[in-house]
């Protein structure tokens with residue numbers, strides 16, 4: 479039998495992971511991206527393999543807070559006014575996902591992905607010789623006020639413990655033992671001992687791409703303009719040629735929505751932009767990712783400096799960076815560090831976000847040759863390898879390692 483051919487559109491961490499999984503299973507894989515590997519959202523994330531992340535954002539309590547947060551310039555949430563029409567279907571989906579039942583289903587779905595995330599990630603790190611880019615020093619999530627700390631202990635943290643996440647509550651004294659160079663802005667926090675992080679997200683993507691090429695995968699730098707499936711093949715129109723394959727996997731991050739529209743499929747995916755600043759802390763050091771939960775910022779020690787990452791700005795992916803966002807983040811970092819650090823560089827990129835905080839992983843019902851793997855929001859690095867494994871199982875007609883029903887492309891149709 480002839481080897482099946484698969485095209486993957488998008489060489490972010492999700493596309494790369496999917497490409498390697500399919501290549502390892504014996505498929506002929508072509509990975510198409512208009513940029514070099516790992517330059518989209520996968521370039522600029524906070525670097526956490528967030529094993530603790532099993533709670534969807536879809537809580538009525540958060541929904542109620544949102545209008546106030548949007549009006550408060552120091553809050554992590556903001557919106558570009560001209561982006562509002564895109565947010566309507568997303569907002570409706572968000573509200574629908576806030577019922578107790580949907581929330582619990584979402585929690586179970588994220589927990590099921592977490593169960594395969596560690597092993598699948600480890601496999602790709604080993605294959606691509608990337609273990610040296612990952613550190614296992616745990617992660618700290620800090621909270622400024624006693625009241626918020628006590629609420630968290632009875633709220634999100636308790637829910638995480640009940641879902642099987644290992645965590646330890648820390649007093650202010652414990653925190654300062656772990657990270658002595660932080661200012662005492664916190665009342666205490668939580669330590670996640672099993673969380674790993676990378677010191678260079680882009681190097682992981684580059685290593686995955688190198689491994690993929692060495693093993694015979696084809697990397698094509700071009701823009702995929704249209705995906706045209708029929709009963710026999712799927713054609714992909716590039717800038718000056720059309721190629722055909724047995725299957726395609728769309729892993730184009732936030733751009734996946736536009737690629738799917740001509741197929742009559744309109745998923746409420748949005749661009750939730752995040753920023754990072756690379757900081758030089760001078761004499762100061764931190765040994766692990768440190769988050770300030772109420773401000774939604776993380777400081778992660780990376781190869782080229784400390785990365786300050788955060789913010790949820792609903793805005794067009796190609797809109798100019800909003801300086802007020804990074805100014806706010808820098809203010810929070812200065813509180814965390816006790817002085818204003820030097821800024822070395824800055825970056826903005828779009829998280830591909832879905833209304834129910836769950837990625838889209840599956841095959842289009844009306845187009846069985848078109849598979850989707852996008853919408854990982856805040857957790858694309860964490861769930862990339864798990865997604866690749868699931869897509870390989872789907873295309874290979876295997877029983878999937880986890881129930882993929884919650885990730886179905888048509889769930890908002």
Ligand SMILES: Cc1cc2nc3c(=O)[nH]c(=O)nc-3n(C[C@H](O)[C@H](O)[C@H](O)COP(=O)(O)OP(=O)(O)OC[C@H]3O[C@@H](n4cnc5c(N)ncnc54)[C@H](O)[C@@H]3O)c2cc1C
Pocket residue numbers: 487488489490491492493510511512513515516517518519520521522523524525526527528700701702703729730731732733734737751752753754787788827828829830851852853854855856857858859860861
């Ligand atoms: C500030 C910030 C912090 C984050 N922190 C974390 C974290 O700590 N842990 C975590 O797990 N996640 C984190 N994330 C989320 C994570 O980065 C994303 O979910 C993930 O990178 C998405 O990967 P992707 O491969 O789906 O998309 P991308 O990395 O955006 O890749 C999509 C690719 O598709 C290509 N493409 C698009 N359209 C076309 C086309 N028509 N033709 C060809 N190519 C195309 C693009 O060029 C791009 O390379 C963070 C995100 C941000 C912004």
